[in-house]
Amino acid sequence: MSSAWIAPHHVLDVDDLSCGELASVLDLAEKPPGSLSPVLGGSGVALVFERPSARTRNAAEMAVVGLGGHPVSIAAAEVGIDQRETAEDVARTLACYHGTICARVADHEVLVRMAGALDAAGVSVPVVNLLSDRAHPSQALADLLTLRQCFGDPAGRTVAYVGDANNVWRSLALACAMAGVRLRTAAPDGYRPDPDDVERVARAGGDVEVTGDPLEAVAGADAVYTDVWVSMGQEAEADQRRRAFSGFTVDAELLTAAPEAVVMHCLPAHRGDEITAEVVDGPRSVVWRQAANRQHALRGLLAWLHGAGVAT
Numbered sequence: 001m002s003s004a005w006i007a008p009h010h011v012l013d014v015d016d017l018s019c020g021e022l023a024s025v026l027d028l029a030e031k032p033p034g035s036l037s038p039v040l041g042g043s044g045v046a047l048v049f050e051r052p053s054a055r056t057r058n059a060a061e062m063a064v065v066g067l068g069g070h071p072v073s074i075a076a077a078e079v080g081i082d083q084r085e086t087a088e089d090v091a092r093t094l095a096c097y098h099g100t101i102c103a104r105v106a107d108h109e110v111l112v113r114m115a116g117a118l119d120a121a122g123v124s125v126p127v128v129n130l131l132s133d134r135a136h137p138s139q140a141l142a143d144l145l146t147l148r149q150c151f152g153d154p155a156g157r158t159v160a161y162v163g164d165a166n167n168v169w170r171s172l173a174l175a176c177a178m179a180g181v182r183l184r185t186a187a188p189d190g191y192r193p194d195p196d197d198v199e200r201v202a203r204a205g206g207d208v209e210v211t212g213d214p215l216e217a218v219a220g221a222d223a224v225y226t227d228v229w230v231s232m233g234q235e236a237e238a239d240q241r242r243r244a245f246s247g248f249t250v251d252a253e254l255l256t257a258a259p260e261a262v263v264m265h266c267l268p269a270h271r272g273d274e275i276t277a278e279v280v281d282g283p284r285s286v287v288w289r290q291a292a293n294r295q296h297a298l299r300g301l302l303a304w305l306h307g308a309g310v311a312t
Contacts, residue, residue, distance in 0.1 A: 040099065046072055048105070063302055064302065105129075106133060134167055225263075249273065250274065
């Protein structure tokens with residue numbers, strides 16, 4: 001290994017950043033497009049998608065272009081992780097051509113292995129999680145950016161999350177803890193945070209407040225957040241999940257408990273399940289701002305990873 005090797009800063013979940021680093025990423029994300037130095041400078045950025053993507057692919061490609069880089073989107077069949085080649089070999093191959101590897105994968109451990117392989121080889125290429133079964137850090141960054149736009153510094157605000165304590169919830173909980181945001185969670189038995197989640201959020205400086213009553217969680221909140229009841233890969237559980245989440249729909253009646261709250265959703269939305277059309281398409285919804293902020297959040301993260309400054 002060369003003595004000049006610099007360990008890359010992989011971002012597999014939000015808590016791979018310190019609180020100060022998280023704030024710096026968000027500060028960069030708030031800069032107007034075009035105001036950041038083109039720190040990617042023609043460098044390639046690999047965007048691997050084992051799972052379908054609409055917002056993330058568009059957001060990531062445009063974020064890379066905005067920093068002067070060249071995005072290359074790669075479908076699952078083109079690399080065949082652990083089928084055609086191991087995750088480790090895929091990472092080492094992509095690092096031959098790209099300055100950053102971003103990936104959306106079915107199994108979070110694939111990202112861990114990719115990052116580990118590059119570190120072991122002394123390759124200074126960061127790995128960024130674009131979604132896994134365990135985490136969705138780019139969404140959480142966009143969520144915090146949205147809260148900043150709605151409230152200024154969101155510290156001291158309360159977000160009520162109604163739904164499954166899934167990958168989106170996990171990254172959101174960590175981000176809220178690191179930003180000083182109180183997060184209440186309403187979920188039925190069997191879909192609540194596990195002990196490891198509780199411990200991890202505590203290490204990040206937050207508490208996990210969980211209830212089985214959506215009304216209790218939402219009362220007086222500044223933002224009400226929900227996600228689909230059936231995520232990618234859970235289609236076989238659809239009927240079971242809809243029964244379990246009966247009564248957890250974010251609708252106009254539930255929002256009467258938080259009359260000033262904005263409504264958040266990471267999309268895609270299933271109107272009539274986790275949220276009603278009246279709410280997601282209503283005047284209190286900021287879901288499209290969240291969607292737009294995916295690009296800005298990723299631009300801020302990539303800029304920070306590559307040492308961006310503000311162009312004068």
